[in-house]
Amino acid sequence: MRSYIIKRLLYSVIIAWGILTITFILLRVGPTSPVDRYILNIAAKGQDVESVRQAIEARYGLDKPIIEQYLLYMGNLLQGKWGWSFSASQPVMELIGSHWIYSFQLILLATIFAIILGVGLGILSAVNQNTKIDYATSIFSFIGISIPGFWLGLMLILVFAVYLGVFKTFYDTSYPIWSLENLRQLIMPVLALGTGELAGYVRYTRSAMLDNLRKEFVTTARAKGLSERTVIGKHVLRNAVLPLVTIIMFDLGSIVFGGAYLTEIVFGIPGLGQVSFNAIFANDYAVVIAVTLIGTFMVLFINLATDLIYTYLDPRIRYD
C-alpha cells in the first residue's frame, strides 16, 4: 500500500512536469508578449518604444533563448520561486495567496450542496421508483443537467438581484470570509455552479441504488429482521456509494477547471478563475503556469484520494 502511494505520487510529479512544460511552450509560441501592455502606455507618452521593450525584456529575461528561459524557470521553481506577476506587480504566490480562498469556498460549498441534495434526492427517487416523487425528481434533474451553469447564473442575477433585489448583483469582497453576509451572497454562485452537478448526482444515485436494491443481499438483510431504514441506508447505500465516488471525484476535476472559472467571472468573484482569466489576457506567463499547476495537482490529488477511498469502501479492492 505504501509503495503504491509513493509510486502514484512519483507519477503525479511526472505528469505535473509534463503539463508545466506544455503550458510553458504554448504560452511562448503565441504572437503576443507581456511587454505589449507596457508598450501601449509608453507609446502614448511618446517614449522610444524599442529601447523600452529591450529594457523590459532584459529585466525579465525574455530576451534569452526559450530553452534557457525554460531552464531558468524550472530552476527557480525547484527553489520554490514561482516568479513575478507582470500585470499585478507582485510575486505570483502573493497574488494566488490572496485569491485562492474565494475559489475554495465556492467549490467546497457547491460540492457539499450538490452531494447532499443530489444523493438524498437520488435515494428518494430510487426508493419510490415509478411514483410521482420519482417522476418529479427525474424531470427536475433532466432540466438541471441541461442548463449551463453560467446561463443559470445570469438568470439568477437577473431575477433575484435585478428584479427582486434580494441579492446584490456583484460579489462584495468587503465582507469577511467567515461571515453570514458572505455565506448569503454565495447562495446564487453555489446554485449556479452546483445545480448541474446535483442533477447529475440524482441520476447516478438513483440508478446505483436501483442496481443494488435488486441484489440478493438486500433480501437477506430484510430476512434478518432489519428495519427498512437500515436496509436502504446501510446495506444498499454502502454498495451504491462506490460508483458514486467515481463520478463525484471525476466531477470535482471539471468543477475546479471549468465550472468554477465561469461562475467566478459571471458573479465577479475574485477567485483563481478570475485571476487566471485576467492573466491569460495580459500574457502574464508566470501566473497562468502557476494556476494551471495548482489545478493539475488538485486533480491528481483527487484521483489518488479516490483510489484510496475505494479500498476503504470496498474491501475487495486492494492495490499491491
Place this chain on the structure above:
Amino acid sequence: MKTWFYTRRGIVKAVNGVDFDLRQGECLCLVGESGCGKSVTALSLLRLFDSPPGKIVSGKVMFAGIDLANCPVEQVRRVRGKEIAMVFQNAQSALNPVFTIGDQIMEQINAHGRYNRADARKKARLLLEEMNIPQAENALNMYPHQMSGGMKQRAMIAMGLSCDPSILIADEPTTAVDVTIRAQIMFILQELKTRRNMSIIFITHDLSLVREIGDRAAVIYGGRVVEIAPVETILTDPAHPYTRGLIACLPDISTNLKRLPSIPGNTPNPIDLPEGCTFHPRCRDVMDVCRSTEPALVNIAGVHKVACHLYDNAGAFIA
C-alpha cells in the same frame, strides 16, 4: 396461499394454492422443478418478495397465533430473523460484500435484542464455532470474498441461527457448493434438527437430499402442492403422476440404463397456467376432467394427501 405478481406481461401466478402445516422439530421438504414456485413460497412466508409487483392475494401464514400474511409489516419484521430465519441458496450473493461476517451476524443479533459489542461478538464467534468454522475469531473479521464457498454458506447458516429461531427456512442451501461441502451442510442441518429441536423447511429439487433430511415432503407443481406425505411414502409409494415421474427419473446405480428417463414437456409458464390440473399437458394418465377442473387436495391414506382426479373426494383410487 396464493402469491401473484402483477407484471406488464400479465399476472404471474407464482404461488397458486400452496397449503401445508409444519410441526415442531420437523423437517418439511418443498420439492419441485425450477420455477414451480417453491422459493416464492418461502419468501411469502415472511413477505420478502418485492411488492409491488408481488401480492399475497389470498391465504394465511399462521405462526404462533399471528397471521404473517395479513398483519402489519412491522410485526412481520419482528418475526423475521428472530422466530423464522432464512438461509439462501447462494451465499456469495446473499451476503453483503462490503461488511465483515462478524458485522453481519452481530447486526442480526442486535436487531432483536440488546447486547453490548463484546457479548454480541462472543455470541457470533460461538455460532461460527458451532458451524465448525476454523479460527472463528479470525473469521469474524473476514469479508465474504475472503472465505471459501462452503465457509460462506456455513456463516450464512450461523447468521440464521443467531437469534435461536424456532423455524429455519433453507432455500436450496447446497446448490451452489460442491459435494463435500454439501455433505457438511446437510450434517449441520440434521444436527440442528435433533439438538435444537428446530423445525426446518428445506427447499430443494434434489430428491436424494429429501431422503437424507426430510420427515415429510410437499411436491409443488405450477404453484400448487400436488402431493404431501411422509418422505418414505413419497419415495416408495407416490400417488400423483408427477411425483411418480420424478421418482422414476432418479438414476439407480444398480441398473444399466442407456438413457435417463425424463418427464416430457416443460414446467408450465406461471403467466399462462393450463386450465384444470396444471400438470395435465404432461400427464400420462390424463382424462377429460383434468382439462377443465382443478383437482382438490384430498386425503388418501391418513397423512398422505394428493391433488389428482385419479382419486375421488374420499381419497379412493378410481381409474
